[in-house]
Amino acid sequence: MGRPITVTVNGEKTSAEVEPRLLLVHFIRERLRLTGTHIGCDTTHCGACTVLFDGVPVKSCTMLAVQADGRQLTTVEALHAGGALHPIQAAFKEEHGLQCGFCTPGMMMSSFALLAENPDPTEEEIRWALSGNICRCTGYMNIVKAVRAAAVQMKEAAAVPAGAATGS
Amino acid sequence: MAIETPLKGFVGESIKRKEDDRFIRGKGNYVDDITLPGMLHMAILRSPFAHARIRSIDASAAQALPGVVAVVTGELLAQHKLAWMPTLSGDTQAVLATDKVRFQGQEVACVIATDPYVARDALPLIEVDYEVLPAVVDPHKALQPDAPLIRDEKEGQTSNHIYHWEAGDKAKTEEAFAKADRVVTLETFYPRCHPSPVETCGIVADVNPATGHATLYLTSQAPHAHRTLFAIVAGLPEQNIRIISPDIGGGFGNKVPIYPGYVVATAASLLIGKPVKWVEDRSENLISTGFARDFHMKGEMAVRNDGRILGLRVKLLSDNGAFYADAQPSKVRAGLFHIVTGSYDVPAAHVEADGAYTNKAPGGVAYRCSFRVTEASYLIERLVETAAIELGKDPADLRIKNFIQPDQFPYKSATGFEYDSGQYEKALRLALEKVGYEDLRKEQAEKRKKGELMGIGIASFTEVVGAGPGKHYDIAGLRMFDSAELRVHPTGKAILKLGVRSQGQGHETTFAQIVAEELGIPAADVEVQEGDTDNTPYGLGTYASRSTPVGGAATAVVSRKLRDKAKKIAAHLLEASDEDIEFDHGKFFVRGSPSKSKTIQDVAFAAYTNLPDGMEAGLEGVTYYDPPNFTFPFGTYLVVVDIDRGTGQVKVRRMVAVDDCGVRINPMIVEGQIHGGLAEGFGIAFMQLITFDEEGNCLGSNFTDYLLPTSWETPKFETYETVTPSPHHPIGAKGIGESATVGSPAAFVNAVIDAVGHLGIKNIDMPVTSDKIWTALQAAGAAE
Numbered sequence A: 001m002g003r004p005i006t007v008t009v010n011g012e013k014t015s016a017e018v019e020p021r022l023l024l025v026h027f028i029r030e031r032l033r034l035t036g037t038h039i040g041c042d043t044t045h046c047g048a049c050t051v052l053f054d055g056v057p058v059k060s061c062t063m064l065a066v067q068a069d070g071r072q073l074t075t076v077e078a079l080h081a082g083g084a085l086h087p088i089q090a091a092f093k094e095e096h097g098l099q100c101g102f103c104t105p106g107m108m109m110s111s112f113a114l115l116a117e118n119p120d121p122t123e124e125e126i127r128w129a130l131s132g133n134i135c136r137c138t139g140y141m142n143i144v145k146a147v148r149a150a151a152v153q154m155k156e157a158a159a160v161p162a163g164a165a166t167g168s
Numbered sequence B: 001m002a003i004e005t006p007l008k009g010f011v012g013e014s015i016k017r018k019e020d021d022r023f024i025r026g027k028g029n030y031v032d033d034i035t036l037p038g039m040l041h042m043a044i045l046r047s048p049f050a051h052a053r054i055r056s057i058d059a060s061a062a063q064a065l066p067g068v069v070a071v072v073t074g075e076l077l078a079q080h081k082l083a084w085m086p087t088l089s090g091d092t093q094a095v096l097a098t099d100k101v102r103f104q105g106q107e108v109a110c111v112i113a114t115d116p117y118v119a120r121d122a123l124p125l126i127e128v129d130y131e132v133l134p135a136v137v138d139p140h141k142a143l144q145p146d147a148p149l150i151r152d153e154k155e156g157q158t159s160n161h162i163y164h165w166e167a168g169d170k171a172k173t174e175e176a177f178a179k180a181d182r183v184v185t186l187e188t189f190y191p192r193c194h195p196s197p198v199e200t201c202g203i204v205a206d207v208n209p210a211t212g213h214a215t216l217y218l219t220s221q222a223p224h225a226h227r228t229l230f231a232i233v234a235g236l237p238e239q240n241i242r243i244i245s246p247d248i249g250g251g252f253g254n255k256v257p258i259y260p261g262y263v264v265a266t267a268a269s270l271l272i273g274k275p276v277k278w279v280e281d282r283s284e285n286l287i288s289t290g291f292a293r294d295f296h297m298k299g300e301m302a303v304r305n306d307g308r309i310l311g312l313r314v315k316l317l318s319d320n321g322a323f324y325a326d327a328q329p330s331k332v333r334a335g336l337f338h339i340v341t342g343s344y345d346v347p348a349a350h351v352e353a354d355g356a357y358t359n360k361a362p363g364g365v366a367y368r369c370s371f372r373v374t375e376a377s378y379l380i381e382r383l384v385e386t387a388a389i390e391l392g393k394d395p396a397d398l399r400i401k402n403f404i405q406p407d408q409f410p411y412k413s414a415t416g417f418e419y420d421s422g423q424y425e426k427a428l429r430l431a432l433e434k435v436g437y438e439d440l441r442k443e444q445a446e447k448r449k450k451g452e453l454m455g456i457g458i459a460s461f462t463e464v465v466g467a468g469p470g471k472h473y474d475i476a477g478l479r480m481f482d483s484a485e486l487r488v489h490p491t492g493k494a495i496l497k498l499g500v501r502s503q504g505q506g507h508e509t510t511f512a513q514i515v516a517e518e519l520g521i522p523a524a525d526v527e528v529q530e531g532d533t534d535n536t537p538y539g540l541g542t543y544a545s546r547s548t549p550v551g552g553a554a555t556a557v558v559s560r561k562l563r564d565k566a567k568k569i570a571a572h573l574l575e576a577s578d579e580d581i582e583f584d585h586g587k588f589f590v591r592g593s594p595s596k597s598k599t600i601q602d603v604a605f606a607a608y609t610n611l612p613d614g615m616e617a618g619l620e621g622v623t624y625y626d627p628p629n630f631t632f633p634f635g636t637y638l639v640v641v642d643i644d645r646g647t648g649q650v651k652v653r654r655m656v657a658v659d660d661c662g663v664r665i666n667p668m669i670v671e672g673q674i675h676g677g678l679a680e681g682f683g684i685a686f687m688q689l690i691t692f693d694e695e696g697n698c699l700g701s702n703f704t705d706y707l708l709p710t711s712w713e714t715p716k717f718e719t720y721e722t723v724t725p726s727p728h729h730p731i732g733a734k735g736i737g738e739s740a741t742v743g744s745p746a747a748f749v750n751a752v753i754d755a756v757g758h759l760g761i762k763n764i765d766m767p768v769t770s771d772k773i774w775t776a777l778q779a780a781g782a783a784e
């Protein structure tokens, strides 16, 4: 039988009735049709399904949708809210941090969480923070580079006083 | 502020990838993202046993579960002659088991339901009465006379032996061995591993009962070939089948075969009249889809005491699982394994290969590899290392002594290949210089005195990629050409359609760059389309590093065809004669007066508006390119490791990779391909293992047991290049997607052996885990 839940997804409140056994990733992908969150293993290994749960990266393949009741979810689709690319997205493209793109949303969400907590991570710290996300294409070199580049970008953007960044 | 000239995307420019824009926004479109109205979901019941007779299947309880639409069994398929299908190696494979199951995880029945959860709920309700039979998981045992017969349904099949195949000259090789000062021997097992792209395999089959049209959204590296095979297997008219291979989340060979799930989903959609989706889970992917390697190899090398190689003799036994389903050209039996003489001038060689059935999953896909070139490259590079240890020679010197020299190309190998071009010593020397080889050897000697273990591993590999030519190489009879269709529109923008299919290699960017180079249309103005059989010219697909060698060549050739027509139009516009028109990166001008010129855009417009008399309108063309030969990418990989005597743990300190893939179209993308391949090579050398217990239970059925390298353990890579163009490829490119996976495992293992060889440890088979190293050290009395 269905259970009512209310979840704030990418800033918008959504109510739904879900089976208690429905996996969070299926709720996101099938019910909300936010298909940027991927499934690569369904056993908490690959990280393709990573989303932010109250700001903390979680693997949505091993959580139930009902656990998200009353919580905040952020998926890859929120990164370019307002139309502009987030520096992490821009850096993944710029540094060639993706190939098939399947791991990319999860990678970017883990990177987002890392940079929120540690705005200036070392390469080692990045490699550790992303070690729950598997990529089979890139060998991680350029992903690490992309996260470093995003960190620098974000720091520079934060250093610019509000309103001063127009014109060039 | 300096004004940067925007890149046009000519060959050699590292422009950013066009495909990234959708992926970084989470807007890729993979098979599992496709949802059609009224779509049903399929789940597969798989065998828990490796070998068992099916006495009966009772699906009534499953059928009665609310939400279940149909249960498909082998018996039902047999009524439609679909219970068995042909494999890519001329064998047959069960779609759903009727008589016996022959490996754990084999497809037994399928449930089609309105909801994916319900489809899964129904699986345990299907009652299968099995009579368990003895299983055999070791190919040596499988070939013993008392082994259980796995393929008892095959007429005339009285043992588990599949094929015997030879290459090279046996008599000449025996002569070479008779003259040798010594014979260096290495017996090694290249274990079974699995490509494991992050996206698993799947299909959405949509057969329209009113029209009979089947649209299949498929995780397919070879959509055109798959369409033809579907037409043959399912007896559907080919024009009614449309395969759409949407974005693919990595392939690495795993998405080359046709899997039973695809066939059943299509049959179910046909019978029920609704779309059916099947996306396998990770365990299904690992236990039932195309594995790789599983080669038991014995290599012998005849050498002179001065280090010169005189001959090579190889015997191998391949474990093909329950069905011989290797994805490979039909005229070879062990892929292109006979490239095993590698980068060396080996006067005589002979290869003998046998294949055996076992109660394991079928497959034998070329995992980031051109049909068994990985196993070959591993064997020769490990053998050279072994020879160096036995002869007391430096492994770099030994290689240099035996390399095929630049003036020997085109070089005819002892097993029949004609190598196109190579500068092996140059690549090796660059790697030695970049790693600081001499200093490292000094350091190693110092460390050895103190009892510390440090190793330097080298692999100087040569690949053979880019199949055809079609007259020698075909898949299921389909010649291995590939195609490109180019349409230039009146405003000078273009669409390029290809028969190959990217799975992350960046075709949308790279192939646009070839058009940019040849026609001068900026890469940004060239849209590349692939994967839809209704909309692209026929081709054999993307695997075995054939996209750039074959599809890329087709792109260059079709662009040149259009350029020839464009020249004539330009001559007309410039009121000059055809012969006086010159072309340079998008500009046509009259020889001697470069100010009188027309752009490709002007010409494209004229192709639809202002043509010379008698000329057909339009600026379009299509080419089917049949390569005259393979291409032979090469390089040297160098690995430095430190090993902890107390734990056997290996730390990869350095990884230097010098690759020569001919002309690089987009160096950024090429480098990305190398990084990815090196990481997979690292995984294969140290972590990735699919193994089985005696009863045939797969022990690598999830990512807890089948270990893939993460960012944490993957070493950093230092990449360098040399450039030796392929003389027969229109733009001199050779292909790069697989070099690193082919070449690097031997470099990693050689580094480990280089560290412990002086203790008498000659070989440790992959994956080279800490416990194996520690055990070997222990046995040598050298563990701490």
Ligand code: FES
Binding pocket: A038, A039, A040, A041, A042, A043, A044, A045, A046, A047, A048, A049, A050, A059, A060, A061, A062
């Ligand atoms: S799908 Fe969730 S971790 Fe792999």
Ligand code: FES
Binding pocket: A097, A098, A099, A100, A101, A102, A103, A104, A134, A135, A136, A137, A138, B198, B249, B250, B504
């Ligand atoms: S880009 Fe393909 S898995 Fe990471």
